[in-house]
Amino acid sequence: MEVTTKSMPYDAWKDNEYIENLVKELQESGTNVIVGSFDKLINWGRSNSIWPLTFATSCCGIEFVSLGAARFDMARFGWEVARSSPRQADFMMVAGTIVNRMVPVFRRLYDQLAEPKYVIACGSCAISGGPFNKSYHVAKGIEDIVPVDVFVPGCPPRPEAMIYGIMQLSRKIKVERFFGGVNRQQKQEDFLKSHPVQDVDQG
Amino acid sequence: MAEIQEKIAKLFPQATFEQGDVLRICIPDAQWHDLASALRHDPDLNYDYMITIAGMDWRTSLGCVYFLQSTTRGNDVISVKVETTDRENPMLHSVADLWAVATLYEREVYDFFGIIFINNPDMRRLFLNIDWVGYPLRKDYDQDPALNPITTESERQSDFTQTWVEGPDGKVEKKEVRIFQPEEFVVNIGPQHPSTHGVLRFRTAVDGEIIKKIDVYMGYIHRGVEKLCEDLTYQQTLHYMDRLDYFSAHNYHHGLCRLIERAAGIQITRRAEVIRVMMDELSRIASHCLFMGTFCMDLGATSMLFYTLRVREMILDIMEKTCGARMTFNYDCIGGVMQDLAPDFQKDVKALLAVIPANIKEYNKVFVGNVIAKERMVGVGYLSKEDAIDYAVTGPSGRASGWSCDIRKIRPYSIYPELDFEEVLMAEGDAMARFKVRLREIEESAKILAQLVDNIPEGEYCVKVPKMLKLPVGHWWEMVEGCRGVFGLYLESDGTAKPYRLKIAPPCLPLAGVVDHITEGMKIADLITIGGSLDYIIPDMDR
Numbered sequence A: 001m002e003v004t005t006k007s008m009p010y011d012a013w014k015d016n017e018y019i020e021n022l023v024k025e026l027q028e029s030g031t032n033v034i035v036g037s038f039d040k041l042i043n044w045g046r047s048n049s050i051w052p053l054t055f056a057t058s059c060c061g062i063e064f065v066s067l068g069a070a071r072f073d074m075a076r077f078g079w080e081v082a083r084s085s086p087r088q089a090d091f092m093m094v095a096g097t098i099v100n101r102m103v104p105v106f107r108r109l110y111d112q113l114a115e116p117k118y119v120i121a122c123g124s125c126a127i128s129g130g131p132f133n134k135s136y137h138v139a140k141g142i143e144d145i146v147p148v149d150v151f152v153p154g155c156p157p158r159p160e161a162m163i164y165g166i167m168q169l170s171r172k173i174k175v176e177r178f179f180g181g182v183n184r185q186q187k188q189e190d191f192l193k194s195h196p197v198q199d200v201d202q203g
Numbered sequence B: 001m002a003e004i005q006e007k008i009a010k011l012f013p014q015a016t017f018e019q020g021d022v023l024r025i026c027i028p029d030a031q032w033h034d035l036a037s038a039l040r041h042d043p044d045l046n047y048d049y050m051i052t053i054a055g056m057d058w059r060t061s062l063g064c065v066y067f068l069q070s071t072t073r074g075n076d077v078i079s080v081k082v083e084t085t086d087r088e089n090p091m092l093h094s095v096a097d098l099w100a101v102a103t104l105y106e107r108e109v110y111d112f113f114g115i116i117f118i119n120n121p122d123m124r125r126l127f128l129n130i131d132w133v134g135y136p137l138r139k140d141y142d143q144d145p146a147l148n149p150i151t152t153e154s155e156r157q158s159d160f161t162q163t164w165v166e167g168p169d170g171k172v173e174k175k176e177v178r179i180f181q182p183e184e185f186v187v188n189i190g191p192q193h194p195s196t197h198g199v200l201r202f203r204t205a206v207d208g209e210i211i212k213k214i215d216v217y218m219g220y221i222h223r224g225v226e227k228l229c230e231d232l233t234y235q236q237t238l239h240y241m242d243r244l245d246y247f248s249a250h251n252y253h254h255g256l257c258r259l260i261e262r263a264a265g266i267q268i269t270r271r272a273e274v275i276r277v278m279m280d281e282l283s284r285i286a287s288h289c290l291f292m293g294t295f296c297m298d299l300g301a302t303s304m305l306f307y308t309l310r311v312r313e314m315i316l317d318i319m320e321k322t323c324g325a326r327m328t329f330n331y332d333c334i335g336g337v338m339q340d341l342a343p344d345f346q347k348d349v350k351a352l353l354a355v356i357p358a359n360i361k362e363y364n365k366v367f368v369g370n371v372i373a374k375e376r377m378v379g380v381g382y383l384s385k386e387d388a389i390d391y392a393v394t395g396p397s398g399r400a401s402g403w404s405c406d407i408r409k410i411r412p413y414s415i416y417p418e419l420d421f422e423e424v425l426m427a428e429g430d431a432m433a434r435f436k437v438r439l440r441e442i443e444e445s446a447k448i449l450a451q452l453v454d455n456i457p458e459g460e461y462c463v464k465v466p467k468m469l470k471l472p473v474g475h476w477w478e479m480v481e482g483c484r485g486v487f488g489l490y491l492e493s494d495g496t497a498k499p500y501r502l503k504i505a506p507p508c509l510p511l512a513g514v515v516d517h518i519t520e521g522m523k524i525a526d527l528i529t530i531g532g533s534l535d536y537i538i539p540d541m542d543r
């Protein structure tokens, strides 16, 4: 099955193998692979209107601003409705360095996003700490703090790369019933269980 | 300079002097406050602008180097070195009563070096949270992550600050002071807020809609750049300059390159100078364009962003062709610039210059003349010239208050003395003035570009520099004009290939420090206008 989005030719994706493997893996593990037409309709709608949270800590955030302006125009894809409140957003584009002091705030923002929620780690800082990896006050990647769906490398990634990243996300959403559905949710829950927030989860 | 030295020597016989690129006075802490008071208030001295305080760890002792500038006497700069006597319990006397901005600077030094400033009313950590273990910029700081683990637990909050007060008998006593009174209604704004331009946090005491007091919390993007630099070679330190104020990437690079070149005695070619200045001015236009877009967006005029980013994208294209990146260019290097100009450079710059006047006209038509914009900006967030100097508010924000603080004019560097441009000054000191200054600075920058675009001399774009660059033992000071104000750099070298200490004095830290002062008595909606019009960049202040 060819999974694509935004009329992007299937061959133009660089990592089809990855998504095919995921589908195969899940088929083998016996997850229900039949997407009903109702699911399809919902997924089509959801994948075309994923709304970001306005969240940017540093340099990468400026490229995200460019993405919103006329030249790169993410409104073409239905992503332009940047929400300032996490309650109204679908995904979080983590654009910029996350430092120690920001970690609790960042995690709280993530916890406040309404389900289903997604995270894109945008830029080398969010992926690994980037140029500040050796610093005393920088988180070495956000993967230990929240579950990440898509990584977009670059310092900063070009707006085109960001578009590609969000498209990947929308492609994942499209087949969510395939290998997500129960399964994806489960992974997320496992992650959150193994990474509890003390003052929240323990009253 | 000689008269000043004489005068100070007469007043303070204990002072010793060191002649470097700026005059340095060394004074024991016991006389420091008296000397500071003389420097600040003596009409013959009148050092009214405190540029920065560089905390230092000289291994045997801790201390500070203060950089002062006189705005009335030809803008000369001096520095004062004060050492602590006791490394275990380091204390110095505060000068927060003489320069308003010193309160903030001293907090920074306390945060990084643990030096306590006696009589500073607010001795809290500035960037790190209150439970942080150790003082990171000390040479013996323990970087073990186990001491300061990354945790998702919310940091501890306190309504108290501490202060060390000296009694009449000379005994120093620690006191707890309330920041907010128990009956005050405190609203938290940030760090995640669309109009704080990044991750800045205000705790705001309000009375209805009126702001009574703001307590600024920084450090949500403190990345420890100064410490990181101490472990890198000089060439490697450069790339962090892109990531402080990412709009002034070229200007900051220019500053650090100049500093290192001067220290190493490297002479760069005229071609490189011209290219650097052109890149600086292109950055300035791009930066002010983005400022206008986001500022108007804060006020609700979203579409303005699309108009201004149009010009910015043109500039980014020019830069991309030459530097290979849209941001974080890493273009200026020690000895010149990384690559030669792209073949289209002149053509592209001319195309840009051709459209700028029409764009400015359009911005004026769309926004500046607008009734709502006027209502929201005129008279909002007034900052007087005296306060601008006292709080060290430089750059366009300072010039909107009538303070002539453009380093390109008052302490000209590179090829700026030859160029014909004006320093844009306004007297109103409100948000509207800050907006208009930037608008007019775009025109001035365009003027500079027009003078240079056909006069780029031939020659090498980069001279040969040893791969392993070692600087002699010594210290140097450099200032350049970033897009948001004075960018200062202080370098101490111990003769190796790595800086012993590189102090970065960013323009945005004082900009955030002045927010409390100018928002007092304003409406809470004006906080957004004022914050936007000051145009601070959080990674720049946090470093």
Ligand code: SF4
Binding pocket: A058, A059, A060, A061, A095, A096, A097, A122, A123, A124, A125, A126, A130, A131, A154, A155, A156, A157, B243, B328
């Ligand atoms: S990845 Fe690079 S551009 Fe992005 S926030 Fe980090 S340093 Fe800045």
